[in-house]
Amino acid sequence: MRILILVTKMPEDGPLVSFGGLVAKLTQSSLTLLHVAPSKAKQERTDQVLNQAADLLAGLEVERRLCWGKPATMAILEMRQGNYDLIVIGARQASTAMEQSLSLASRAILQRAPCSVLVVRGGSPQLQRVLICTAGTDLAEPVITAGAFLSRAAGAQVTLLHVAGTIPTMYTGLSEIEETLPELLKTDTPIARHLRRSAELLASYQITAQVELRHGLVTSEILREAHLSHIDLIILGSPSRGLRRWFLGDVALRVAENAPCSVLVVKGSLPVPSTSV
Incomplete structure (x- = not known):
């Protein structure tokens, strides 16, 4: 590289x-x-x-x-x-x-x-806690692969965050949503399949991540998790073209602008060693 x-x-x-x-x-x-x-x-x-x-x-x-x-x-x-x-x-x-x-x-x-x-951003460099943000699109795999490789090399703890839009009306609070995550992962929904695949990618690098599911504004939830978990590096993707560049690229810019820590914006894919799962 x-x-x-x-x-x-x-x-x-x-x-x-x-x-x-x-x-x-x-x-x-x-x-x-x-x-x-x-x-x-x-x-x-x-x-x-x-x-x-x-x-x-x-x-x-x-x-x-x-x-x-x-x-x-x-x-x-x-x-x-x-x-x-x-x-x-x-x-x-x-x-x-x-x-x-x-x-x-x-x-x-x-x-x-x-x-x-x-x-x-910040003082002395350290890489102990990494937050990998996945949007559930084809952008996710390069982001997770880059995050997994860096985290394994640094021996960092990893949190995998997926923000799934606004809170459904059937839920009254975030804690109730978090409690449903194990049940969600057993289903065959697109989000569940995506999170299972993401966990498999991380496992291929011998990384056991804490999986977090949030409902709300994407930028706000990423920044909230970064503050709560004292993250050293946020990793997220940004498309190179099309309408998604306008939306997800704006998310990446706002996260980089307001994050309490360093931010890696993955465009395309980084040439890091990969493993097959």
């Missing part, structure tokens, strides 16, 4: 670089650092940014790329020319509820990137 880390400013981007390095180690991936400067006027300072970032990746073979222009435009161009599988970008800490944590460049990359995107 080929990973591109977009470094804007050091030492502020230290956690971003370290998290990208962690993923590279877990997946045995090649790693490229990219810094986009506004002009060639301060060559020494731009070289220093890449040198400081590379110092955080001791033991890893790192390629360094420096270019000039607009960050989003140049990053997307580099992604296409370099045939990368994943780009790692940062999210700033919003000081107010009205402030967006993703810069305009990060938002543009998340929406337009031809590959998967890892949005890093």
Whole structure:
């Protein structure tokens, strides 16, 4: 797998670089650092940014790329020319509820990137609790496969979350819905088949996940679970085209914007080893 880390400013981007390095180690991936400067006027300072970032990746073979222009435009161009599988970008800490944590460049990359995107948020990188979000579509299998591989490599605990729309009128509360999950998994409904298949995929990587079924707004339920379970990484999918890109892509953007942790948005599939079940 080929990973591109977009470094804007050091030492502020230290956690971003370290998290990208962690993923590279877990997946045995090649790693490229990219810094986009506004002009060639301060060559020494731009070289220093890449040198400081590379110092955080001791033991890893790192390629360094420096270019000039607009960050989003140049990053997307580099992604296409370099045939990368994943780009790692940062999210700033919003000081107010009205402030967006993703810069305009990060938002543009998340929406337009031809590959998967890892949005890093927080301090020191860790991967102990992973939340895999499944929409019950053909997007689910690449998301689950990527999540399973990363989680097994990191020894992380996994929660598999499926949000099934609004609460049926026959139920009065979320606790009652949760109690029906074992019974649901015994049925032959589309949701039950999907959750069983998802559990089989995880089991093929020797992962026993906690399965959670929620009813409500997709973004709200994902963020709620991330807060309640102190998640380190949310993994979800985003389609590359069609009407689902408008809906699920918007979900991915809103989750990345508001999550309390890092978010991996899987586009297409990541080239990680798979097993047959």
